[in-house]
Amino acid sequence: MTLTPEQRERRRESDRKWRAANPEYYRQRYAANREKAQEYARNWRAAHPEKSRENSRKYREANPEKVKGRILRWRADHPDRVKAHKHKLHDKERFNGYRQSVLNANQGVCVNCGGKAILVHHIDGRGRDHPAPNHDPKNLVPMCNSCHAKHHKAIQDAHS
Numbered sequence: 050m051t052l053t054p055e056q057r058e059r060r061r062e063s064d065r066k067w068r069a070a071n072p073e074y075y076r077q078r079y080a081a082n083r084e085k086a087q088e089y090a091r092n093w094r095a096a097h098p099e100k101s102r103e104n105s106r107k108y109r110e111a112n113p114e115k116v117k118g119r120i121l122r123w124r125a126d127h128p129d130r131v132k133a134h135k136h137k138l139h140d141k142e143r144f145n146g147y148r149q150s151v152l153n154a155n156q157g158v159c160v161n162c163g164g165k166a167i168l169v170h171h172i173d174g175r176g177r178d179h180p181a182p183n184h185d186p187k188n189l190v191p192m193c194n195s196c197h198a199k200h201h202k203a204i205q206d207a208h209s
């Protein structure tokens with residue numbers, strides 16, 4: 050049987066109410082099946098990468114404080130990983146050694162908005178994660194974090 054969106058929404062709403070009225074039931078059930086629940090969630094995310102991204106975006110928007118707290122706790126628990134990550138970000142050898150000169154060119158500002166450039170973008174899309182990265186200086190431009198994210202999101206949307 051297929052439910053109409055209205056029916057589905059109503060069912061979800063009554064599930065929500067039931068859960069809110071019986072918090073212990075779910076807590077215990079979840080604790081008893083934690084591994085299965087986590088595996089189920091993992092499989093679901095793997096099968097629905099886009100919905101999963103959308104859901105976590107919504108969650109982050111609705112719970113910015115929780116997310117921030119979790120990140121801070123993770124950092125406090127993993128000082129070595131944090132250090133390694135910082136090192137990687139500032140590694141002068143990245144992009145065949147062109148990273149710093151690309152950032153310094155264009156007066157250190159983002160080619161898009163003129164804000165402070167903190168990362169290097171590959172014009173042809175062949176970046177670090179590409180099987181054949183193109184670190185030719187002509188292919189590299191300095192960008193700020195926000196323009197870079199927007200740019201890649203626009204590309205992703207165009208392809209989906």
Ligand SMILES: [Zn+2]
Pocket residue numbers: 159160161162163164192193194195196197
């Ligand atoms: Zn920018």
Ligand SMILES: [Zn+2]
Pocket residue numbers: 169170171176197201
């Ligand atoms: Zn990029």
